[in-house]
Amino acid sequence: MFATPHTSAVKAYARVGIETDIVTADPHKLIVMLYEGARLSIATAKLHMQRNEIGAKGEAISKAISIIDQGLKASLDVNAGGKIAEKLYALYEYMCRRLLLANLKNQPEMLDEVAGLLGELNEAWNSIGKGLGSNTTTTENKLRRV
Template sequence: MLHDQDPFNAYKQTSLNARAAAANQHEMVRMLLDGLMDELARSQGHIDAKQYEKKGNSIQRCINIVHGLDSMLDLENGGEVAQNLHQLYDYCSRQLMSTSMKNDSQMLDPVVKVISDVREGWQNLN
């Protein structure tokens, strides 16, 4: 709820909601990838700081974003690219769960690499 947040976070969330509402599918994927990269960095920080409750919430947000990206794939018409992305997103989800169980921030490195590569490829499409 917005009243539970400080005013800056409330503004930030409102701004993000407005951008998402106006975004086309390409912009939405870009926003999700950017948000995922930000959340991965937060997850890493929470693990390193031994803030395990915050880590759990952050990792769950990462998994939710990855599932959101995966759900946007057109597996019937997207060909090999969609299938490859589906496999990468599945790998990222499994790696995120393992990272959360082991509380090892270095286990996030391959996820960061995969998502960085996907993000770079996505940006080159536009």
Template sequence: MSMQAYQAYQNNSVETASPGELTLMLYNGCLKFMKLAKKGIEEKNIELRNTNIQKAQKIVQELMITMNPDYSITQEVMPLYDYVNRRLMDANLKNDATILDEAFGIMTDFRDTWKEVVKQTRQQQFGAGGNA
């Protein structure tokens, strides 16, 4: 697949995604950037580490500002997002893969939980009454 075709596919994926799927894309992007940052730490590549930790932080911050304060779950999740954001900062400042792994684990749990929510929502919308 050409790079241009791939870019068109990706743009279409984002433009046609549900809000739940967009959130899932954010989680996956955050995890991808954390993996690249860890590679930067392992290879002693400061720019790779710094750039990708900052990208991961921007995604966490986006997740934080888009949370609906009217839901009680927001009060439980927001401190965890804040914690992950601070741990990303610590991992960057201390060049510490262990701290990055901790943040990665938390975001993986969020992503996996959210993936299940999206799956169940799809089943309710499209598989009502049947075994999807």
């Protein structure tokens, strides 16, 4: 029905908080936020899939695909990133295809697969963030493990 004034205020506060995080975040933090947003959308899609809520499932999967395609993939600089960026680009393409198939075939295991891949990348990205003050070689070695 209608949102109560309290509910509207909470949603507005949350939206402002997220927008502030985005504006003030460094590029590393923005990538972390994209990984987390994609994983949250996939978890939401899985919940809707289990409840047989087709429209909501499709919206959540579309959101995850958009985050991966227009956020993560678009942020790659293949020229500067070389083979690592090329491999990430291909992996992001694969994830988008798997999410599309998961939606079409209603297969939660495909959602789990992509969520797991995003989790591994997120973990690697977080460990890189801890070493950003160290030399570039260390950071490149951590990325190669991905």
